[in-house]
Amino acid sequence: METHKKLVLGIFGFGVVGEGLYKVLNQTPSLNAVIKKVCIKNGIKKRNAPAELFTTDRNILLNDPEINVIVEMIDDADAAYEIVKTAFINGKSVVSASKKMIAEHLPELLELEQKTGASFLYEAACCASIPVIRNLEEYYDNDLLHSISAVVNGSTNYILTKMFEEKLSFKNALLQAQQLGFAESNPVLDVEGYDALNKWTFLLTHAYGILPKTGDIVFTGIQSVTAEDAQQAEKKDCVIKLVASAKKLKNGKVAAYVLPHFVKKDDQLAFIKNEYNGVVIESSFADKQFFYGKGAGSLPTASAVLSDISALRYHYKYEYKKLHHHKPNELSSDFYVKAYVGFTDWNHIRKDDFESIEEWHSNEQINYLVGIIHFDKLKNSTWWKKTNVSLILTADPVIESLDIVKLKKRSLELAGFSGGYSLS
């Protein structure tokens, strides 16, 4: 019964995660994993571990034949890519938490992984402590997965929670998130949706066997969401979340995006508050499962890294079945969405883009419309990403066919709604 593999680790980075790993592995000999060497940037800093553990030369780790696993949790995506590539070529397996690097380089890394037979695990890179990659990979078969929607960025979720619960402005909520360490001092990557986009890019590989480029996915962040938008959400018994979503369409293709979203207060996504993450998976027979946990921070990240290390003892690797064994899926933008758009000036809105406008309000306090727009129009334009325009999808926004829509448009025209503001 000997399938236990002895793991000798080389670690890149010794921040709180790295140090936590070091402690736990020391205290848990049954894990059968030891850290042989840690590569750090700053060789002078005092560390809570013997000095001989450390080096600033990455080749000492990468060229050590005894080290069979590289654990890499560094911020620099380009450096991380070089490290992982070399590790594979040198016959080592890799545990990674570098979402940006994975989003940008997964195709090349998969090719290399297949050639070298190495294992590449990265559960920590998306939703940290929630084992979403493992479940998509192992449990939710392609043909059984109807949709997946998720809150994958804790910073933006913290900000939105505070805007709702404490009626803070976006600015003050962001400030509070930064003070508490839930947002970076440069929050652009989180706030404008880049972090969620990176995670969603490779999540789509595990969910549907698609290998998209980040540029293929329509996305934005919460930078334009205002206290007024939050009020409108409240009136509709909703909260606002930055939702990453993917859904199998009737044409067999996949609709995917990362966009702000109205979420009904009794929806499971609304349960996800503050810095938490959560994933709702809808599988065959239309049943929903909900996975919830901490999505970032040192401890949840370390917990995911540890589970990956533990799995390597049993030679586990992602098989990317949906990519290799199934008819490949592809993204589609051939569908419509119903969206709320808040604005300060009607001229910022490209009204011709809408198939129909079902609702609009305009007064000194609040300007918004609710309309139906083809997804291609969002994909091929940027007006809705500009300052002073906040596009927020409605709850259950995807519309595959237009028949009902035409009827509604007609009914609105009949009701005289297009009178004041010409729609065409």
Add this chain to the structure above:
Amino acid sequence: METHKKLVLGIFGFGVVGEGLYKVLNQTPSLNAVIKKVCIKNGIKKRNAPAELFTTDRNILLNDPEINVIVEMIDDADAAYEIVKTAFINGKSVVSASKKMIAEHLPELLELEQKTGASFLYEAACCASIPVIRNLEEYYDNDLLHSISAVVNGSTNYILTKMFEEKLSFKNALLQAQQLGFAESNPVLDVEGYDALNKWTFLLTHAYGILPKTGDIVFTGIQSVTAEDAQQAEKKDCVIKLVASAKKLKNGKVAAYVLPHFVKKDDQLAFIKNEYNGVVIESSFADKQFFYGKGAGSLPTASAVLSDISALRYHYKYEYKKLHHHKPNELSSDFYVKAYVGFTDWNHIRKDDFESIEEWHSNEQINYLVGIIHFDKLKNSTWWKKTNVSLILTADPVIESLDIVKLKKRSLELAGFSGGYSLS
């Protein structure tokens, strides 16, 4: 890249789940699985499938060399055991949803599974649509799992929800559950905790590598929970749930039980309402994950069965790593719990069993105490299971050491609480 195994299925049972499976497999040829034969009890009944699909002779399925997977979802645990045993011996893999059978026969079945090399999957048997077995098996390593607590029985959870939200009596809530199909016409198995106990028995195998007998686990149901108990819970800002729990103690052993429990309203378990199930897993670095979904019913069950079938195409089997590769774990009853006990007559309570009583109230409307009791005392007595006594663990009830307790006892004595009712 050919690891796709063609599955030829023999199905036992053609209720809603079986019929649903039949439809989905017909509609999804990419799943590469066909149903060759279905064994039913009642051969006369009209079915929504060709007559030649059916037989009442189980040997026609079990002896067909072309059938490589038996899917068995029948109620009779003894018959199910015979079917699974024969299937293994005849070289077939098995997907099962028979929790009682698994709870009672897992040790023998594991032995047989190892001998024959068959695969035995049963995700549908616990929490149906929530992939809890798969996650415990693959993701939460023994040494990284601190605790797991769960609501695993939908009927009792429905009843408790109605007792809280609509202030129904236990009787009326049960009646409503029966009318809606969330409880059996003979509800004893659910209501008195047997169903949850069965599920917890084999969940402990996947969580901690323990193979307990059902008799090893302290349990009861919700049959004695009263509207007055619910009121007391409300006062403590709690709800009552039937909680299945397991926790690693400092002595390295595992504390496990299935008991009614006060649950703080902001606890994740309190989010689980009506017929839903949910699991909270606490892993290394003290982080909590929450898994939530439908735990019973034809559709969630079919969804879990389908995922198991799909996994068999890739030769998946549970490896029972925690049982085979780790130092075996064992159950312990060497700890204390803090419990609320509602009662009608003080004489029904075996007061000497308590180490200390921190609180008691007695008047015409309500009689209850809150005290600390050694778990062995619960294990070796039945007074707390009798009618008119409702033992409900407090939130966070497990106490490993007694020092603080002694102090509290002393403080109560000093305060004169033991005056009216002698404690020893």
